[in-house]
Amino acid sequence: MEAILSDRPSKEKMTIVRVAKAADVSVATASKALNNTGRMKQETRDRVKRIARELNFRPNALARSLVSRRSFAVGLLTNDTYGRFTLPVMAGISAGLIDQGVSVFLCSMDDNRELAQIHVDAMLERQVDGIIATGRRIDTPLPVDLSHLPIPVVYALTKGSDDAVTLLPDEKQGAREAVSHLVAIGRRRIAHITGPASFQVVSDRAGAYAQVLQEAGLDVPQQGLLQGQWSELWGHEAVDRLWSAPGAKPDGLFCGNDQIARGAIDALRERGVDVPADVSVVGFDNWEIVAAQTRPPLTTIDMNLKELGRQAGLQLMRQVNGEAFEPGLIRLPCELVVRQSS
Amino acid sequence: MEAILSDRPSKEKMTIVRVAKAADVSVATASKALNNTGRMKQETRDRVKRIARELNFRPNALARSLVSRRSFAVGLLTNDTYGRFTLPVMAGISAGLIDQGVSVFLCSMDDNRELAQIHVDAMLERQVDGIIATGRRIDTPLPVDLSHLPIPVVYALTKGSDDAVTLLPDEKQGAREAVSHLVAIGRRRIAHITGPASFQVVSDRAGAYAQVLQEAGLDVPQQGLLQGQWSELWGHEAVDRLWSAPGAKPDGLFCGNDQIARGAIDALRERGVDVPADVSVVGFDNWEIVAAQTRPPLTTIDMNLKELGRQAGLQLMRQVNGEAFEPGLIRLPCELVVRQSS
């Protein structure tokens, strides 16, 4: 239209049209050059790319998605706004997907049904390629039904529908690692202090605990399986209970989480029982902030949540890309982290 | 390719064209009807809306954004993948923005410069309307410079550039609340056990602590300001130090975070000092999982992080909408939560 003012900064929107003009090719050619598609002289391709770079061209993802029918974006639904489990999972998802050029919409919805629906609708309108649902608890579903969406859905750390893939830590394997470790270092009277029976993970871990003992030819000590709260207080109380009972005391404790372990170790110290000399203690979660501050620092199980998030992202993209997949649970291995409490 | 099977459900993409056809109006009219713009018979508008609803029409946000030049999406950059502070802030941002129809891209980038740049580029290509940066520490910047972006940037809980708005909890006011509370309940020898001097918040809170004491005509006790770690261990050790010194012991403790308070209370209990009868203890953070499990439950300061996130979202949208704003720090009030430790 007008003569181009020489000092005008590149404030005008930089589009592929301008790149094409500057490179003296058609828009079609410019597009193909930049996307490494089509066929053309290598020289042309290089020139277009160079000029695009010089002009600071940034393709408009909106336009690109509109025509390619792929948004390269996914929705991440969560009802956990406080927990320590969700953040590493989310970070893993984000990290795993950005490598593929996929961005993640954060949808935080507490347990609000209505809000959840609003988020789902927003995601659909934004044409996300898929959805990852993550939550606070494995045995509690999100406040919205995702099973009839026109896009793939993957669940991480929360209960999903049966025809979908759900990623979870391998609780049993993790518990086995913990108890096997106690056995391996020579402990023979190993008690298990854990959370409320209503949690799925509690019975999973307790089952693995009993099984490892049996395989090692050991017994679950009298009153050796204590279910209570996920709290330090409960860990403390459980030790009081164990140590005030008659008979031989435990020489090993497998605790359902790091807080319980922390409380148990506190109680042992108050009783003058030495950890790890008299009793070895193993926790669960590897919640750094607790585990590393326990005196002595806590041996515990890491659930590799960031890796779990990454895998969830990859799973989803596989489905988005139409690859075959098998619905059901995928259990990812946990890892023993040895510190000084064992 | 193949003949279309007759029983195919309404899998065809539902677009505004189909809605318009069904309602027997032009696409332009359909658009205006659905967006409550333009002028037309109320009856027409209602009919279009009804039919759109019946047809389960979902406008394609990509197309809409492409023409309206507003994506109604923002980027959320964070380098905190584990902390307990960031998740509530993020939840607040998401909650505050979804009300305005704005979605949030999660960009998790650890402290990786390169990754950060990739995320920023992705956000720009996706035409986000603005960016919120949040981080682990108030006195540490993100690994990427956001000060010359063509879109507004707001900082929450992390150090931002001077020409931008940064939202932070009012640390001093929070500390004042804590110490004033101790004074109000009759405590006279109040010590302050806090974190490393290298943290900005440590000096902010310590300053407020000293000031409140002075205003109340009280002195900072000999050796009454103890700087150490953000840990239970340090809280424990600090109490040991205070109680093994000669002279009158403190009757009040203001702790720099809930973990320190937790450790201090543990130490007091081990010494047979009763909380709150002999000593009142106040923490900072209201980290439920620690504060509610301390014995006795901890009086502490809540930083209202979710509200802070919400405000950050609103601030950003105000800037996106071109409203005037004043660069600089916005301090949001903290809140005293009284439990049984005081």
Next chain:
DNA sequence: CTGAAAGCGCTTACAG
């Protein structure tokens, strides 16, 4: 009160 047309910024057959 309603509609035809142009256009947002890109990609993709198709033709030359």
Next chain:
DNA sequence: CTGAAAGCGCTTACAG
């Protein structure tokens, strides 16, 4: 090897 044209799904002047 390159380009003209159509189109993704919507909105917005503009005309009638």
